[in-house]
Amino acid sequence: MSFRSASRLEQVEPGLWRGEIQSDWDILGNANGGYLLAIAARARVLASGRRDPVTVTGHFLRPVRPGPIMVDTEVVKAGRRFATVRSSMRSVDGERLLEVLGSYGDLDLVDAPERVDAIPPDLPPVDDCIPVEPTETFPPPFMAQVSMRLHPEDAGFAMGAKSGIPRIRRWFKWRSGEALDTLGMIVAADAFPPTIFNADLPVAWAPTLELTTHLRERPRPDSWLRCAFTTRFITNGYMEEDGELWDEADRLIAQSRQLALLPRG
């Protein structure tokens, strides 16, 4: 199923939308966080009439299983350049699942001073990287939605050979061949596998408390995304995961940062 179909929303009344969390977009039974956040962002794009989610922050309140959900939206401010919208995703029973705040605008290229002190993530060509294929359990069904190619140095965790560096570098594309838009970028910013898989620590999973994505321009629709996710600080029961997502034109398309939780001793 395409991302467009899997994140479809129907308007119930002004500011209220109904959707369906699809099965096969999950990791160990729970919907992928980027997928949830992208659905909430789609509601806000619809509510604001703006095309691109420039900066979106989600706080994840509970694990979410497949099934129907509601998203309510409130346009906090509709300005000339941005609309700021807050929204809640709820179960049909009214239980809050995800709380989101974002500003929406238009990422057409503009003429402004530029300066970049970075190079694209270090990745061998797509064909020299390691594809990740979905299974019923691990790797998760979610991997059927995306084409992913891992840096060979970062791919050993599945066979018990962690790199020791909490970092994942990978190529990303929709498996359906669907064009990548700025909503899809939010999924790309939180796709499996997490950096913690490569850390030499007795930690199997680190649930996301909060995820913020900054979209800087629209990706080339048919481009592979060249991504690096890095964790520099695992301290006091928390870790950040910083993402950089570039397209094949060697342009930064998005940055992401999430705060994830470690099991407490």
Add this chain to the structure above:
Amino acid sequence: MSFRSASRLEQVEPGLWRGEIQSDWDILGNANGGYLLAIAARARVLASGRRDPVTVTGHFLRPVRPGPIMVDTEVVKAGRRFATVRSSMRSVDGERLLEVLGSYGDLDLVDAPERVDAIPPDLPPVDDCIPVEPTETFPPPFMAQVSMRLHPEDAGFAMGAKSGIPRIRRWFKWRSGEALDTLGMIVAADAFPPTIFNADLPVAWAPTLELTTHLRERPRPDSWLRCAFTTRFITNGYMEEDGELWDEADRLIAQSRQLALLPRG
């Protein structure tokens, strides 16, 4: 005036607070963004009964002048480890000024696996750095609230000698001698001067659209903060500013990232 006094709030009714944006906490007439966000965070600490703003995101809707403001809060979820709260800061006329989403908890030190792939920001000792003293205009009155010492290599912009690297490294402390708490950290994460002052670009100021801070542990109350703020991507009319704030015990206390706007050509 201490930070505690300058960010004081009175409860008007459940979930509604009244405060006062103080003069002399401004930069060119507008209140410092971190100061505003810290006031909104104080309302949420009070509303949630949790002590520490673990992750806080603010979207800045309008410049804010000194004067009375209202903050309303809604506890979205009160869980075991975190309370998630959203809030709006408004003028007394009801105009929205700042929209905030955050999760609050307790940053007592816990026993959990640690790994740090970073060293504290490169700064000479406090006494070898350059103090910034307030004036009526520039440097701004806000600098009377904080003691700041700039890295000598990053301090030339005031005399027209930009370093050419959009980076500011500095020591930070309250000038009043007041103990630094986790709310004060939000101010420290957005204190003047901005990185853009050191870029060789025809840009004088870049207003903040969004600022997220992650607090990782409580700072030593009497410690200088050792901070670095860096911009790596100035593209398509946007720039990020990434902050790292450490204390004198060489522990990471906070990370911040903001998305700021460049004038459009």
